[in-house]
Amino acid sequence: MKPLVLSGRAANTSPGLEQLGRRLIRVREFSYDGLGELSPFDAPLVAQQDQIDWGSNFGSDLIVLRAAVDQTEEIRKPFVRLNRDFDYLANGDLISVDGRTGRLRTIYRRASRYNFFLITERCNHLCLMCSQPPKDVNDDWILEEVCEALPLIDPSTPTLGFTGGEPLTNRDRFIEMLRIAKDALPSTGLHVLTNGRAFADPQVAKAWADVAHPNLTAGIPVYSAVDYLHDHVVQSKGAFDETLLGILRLKNLGQRIEIRVVLHALTAPRLVETCEWIARNLPFVDHVALMGLENTGYAIANDSQLWIDPMDYQASLTAGVLALRAARVRTSIYNLPLCLIDESVRSHAVQSISDWKNAYVEECGSCDERPRCAGFFSSGRPKFSRGIRPIVGEPQIAV
């Protein structure tokens, strides 16, 4: 499966578009119902030649053309014409267009279960396996754009993710953004991937809790129950202590917390102990996610330190999940093909890889479990386990 392209360049743009600068656009198809009032951010998504009149009279200062609309001579308005990669765009989706460069980014797809906003590329960690290597640049405009985008999102969207970098880099503004989300999307589950250190400051924890969004979760990585092992993975001395303090402060205020453990050669050796420790010390967390490694970003550079065949930690993963389950901690396994997970804990596996980046291999063709399997990341440079084998007929135990 070819992954979706989320950013790229317009096929062509009208002269004069550059004056519009960077613009957030919610596209509207020819028949657009059920999305409430039009807003100044709406622009028509002209799908075929005979919709040009409709588009021109839409009342927006800009129109968006699908790739198929290739005769543009008579169009009098500034336009941006998409290339084929963006054919998936549909009613209510959000894109950001830079009029000067013709660059496009898809910000939100109504049809996707996996809408994630990248808030900033800045981070106070430098994780050895970071899939989104941080950059130390001022990119506050991204957060501003998200603040602008949130009210345009379909309020029936089930979940939205916020990631980075570290979303709480600009703490005050990010919490302000959560307030906007609370007003615009009160019933959407908000999931923020943060390293949790900001919550060591009681005021930040308090401000977060005071947003009082009914379904707001902080997803916080804890890679080990031993201080220096966690600090090494995130490349920041003192991280473990501050993250733990943040978790305790946040939970003391009754906030929802997910613990995230990425599985690789540095975390796998003490995986059982880590899970037992979470079960014993943090049984109050709302969810634990044990996650296969995405071989992209820094993970490729640090391959020699990080790569481990999931078959080599399969037994520890099983024991770890069982320890968490015994403590009644809700536990999921993400990003691992089902055939690499012992049958006794396979029910914890979630088809987690975002829809625009999962893929399967030849063996999967004959596998009964494929509809439930997370498969592989198509992003980065996937590495394959020796344990990949189709699951057929009676459930079998992977060896």
Added chain:
Amino acid sequence: MARFQAVEAFHRLADETVLLPMSFERIEGGRAVISNFVGDFLTVTDEELRRIVELDVAPGDGLYERAYEKLLISGRSQISRLQLIAARYRTRMAFANAGTGLHLFVVTLRCEHSCPYCQVSRRSADKNLFDMDEVTAQKALDMAFSSPSPQIKIEFQGGEPLLNFELIKKIVFWGEERSAELGKPVTFVITTNLALLNDEVLQFSKEHQILISTSLDGPKDLHNKNRPRPGGNSYELAVAGIDRIREFLGPDKVGALMTTTQSSLDRAKDIIDEYVDRDLGGIFLRPLSPYGFAIKTKQFARYKTDEWFEFYKTGLNYIFEINKAGKHFPEFYATNILRRMFSDRPTGYVDLRSPAGIGLGALVYNYDGRVFASDEGRMLAEMGDRTFDLGDVFTSSYEDIILSDKLVDLVANSLTQCAPQCRTCAFEPHCGADPVYHHATQGDEVGIKPLSEFCRRQKNMMALLLDILDNSPDEAAILRSWI
């Protein structure tokens, strides 16, 4: 490309590592168990113990990691460690905030049995002398419902409480009325030998969701020997009663407790078989109580804790076999300790906690209106020792009783958190203060623990469970399945 630092860059200097609060106990085989402040255990060799205590550990040596994960060591400047311990301790001790939840009503002292270890019952004596009256019952209810506990449980005791079933019915009605008025849920339990179980009792129990708790000491010969009554048919009546309750009220509405006597000690399997056959869902292999006739008749002195412990081990092994054969059948003494070892949920068991459950966890309202800190305390009073007599329902309020110097002293003096020996004991987080026992056996509510059979039993139990958890994976899995 970013510059990454090697793991050594994140190690701490040796002199920045500090010890967290811990206790240890040496066990067999040159080893020791270390427990942290909230009762997580780590089993180590004596040499490893020395290294931890002297902080002769360093990142990467394996022992540092084990000790760190078990909250035994910390970085000097780390804040989260003590916060974590504090949060867990607060959770574990939440029971101390709850107010008295269990209220025992001794509705009569009369009984038609004449068990040798029971010293409180009266046989066929005058009704008016040994039955609780309505005024007393109302006053006792006043006191029970003034407890700040969010819900209360009322347990009817005797003597044989069914000899005063008329009063039980009234207390249930009144209790339900007050419960509705105050929005405080109430549940009822009747503790009975079942000899007087009849359709009226069953029907009433069904209508009011009353649980029945009874005694079953083992197979027929043993039970009937322990529990003489006219006709010598205590066992027959008990098992017939259990079956009727299961059928009429449901299998989860009846529980049985055994009393261990000298004659039980070589009968562990027979006793357990009896509980399996009656499908009672588990068994509590109880130690013999040292109170009452048991002390007077010197029955208690006839065998020591070690003999009981052999009985317990035989029983536990047999119970493992039953579980291995596919039947979920827990032993509740172990289960109670295991729950505390594996979770921070506050203990709901009033007999084994510190601060002790006397008064704070349970109050006993005697037939004559006197209020006792525990059922054993009431038995001691029958023998002339009024240490645990806290007042009466006519002239004292709940607050008077709970805040009385007498109770406060008894509880405060016996805290395992600061009692000699207990304070430094590795098992303290899962043990409990038993001021009544230590008063009864040593004349001192604190107790001299090295001479205490209670302490010896507790240490034996916990060391046994830890040994199984560490060294016998199959049995350990069974123990975990009971939690």
